[in-house]
Amino acid sequence: MDAGAPDLRAADHLPHAPADRLALPGDTMGCTHLVRGERRRVVVSLSLTSRPLLDSVRERLAEAGHCAVTPGLPDGSGRAVLFPGASRLTGTLSVAELLACSAIDRVTVLGSPLPPDPDARLVTRDHVRPQWQGDDLVLSATPALGDTLVPFEAPDPTPCCTDH
Known part of the structure; x- marks a missing residue:
């Protein structure tokens, strides 16, 4: 999800909002990723255990209109904000x-x-x-x-x- 967060502090709450609102399971992983380039920002990834749940979450987030939702990870070194335990x-x-x-x-x-x-x-x-x-x-x-x-x-x- 690209909500255009300018820094890590601003992005820290982003994985929690959909997890709380959509009642995601406790094994959901939510990570932040630094994106460099023309427009530096922090994006969020959510990792879910089932394809139907992933599709439902992607659809509901896109309908909310507050971020760009795309499949895949921006990199392999995400910073976990939401994780089991x-x-x-x-x-x-x-x-x-x-x-x-x-x-x-x-x-x-x-x-x-x-x-x-x-x-x-x-x-x-x-x-x-x-x-x-x-x-x-x-x-x-x-x-x-x-x-x-x-x-x-x-x-x-x-x-x-x-x-x-």
């Missing part, structure tokens, strides 16, 4: 808990070749945005105070950095 990723969790209760396959720590300890505490800041890397949904984290980790993407980024 996303609503449970609040507060502080261990890496093992995060992996067990969500669709995230792996956590990486910037600057480290090793995966984090499963018991490492991750302070979510209620803003977890993993990205697709091949077939894996991967959350990039960074070390923080108190021997904790935080997701690399901050919930309130500096405006100059929101489209990187």
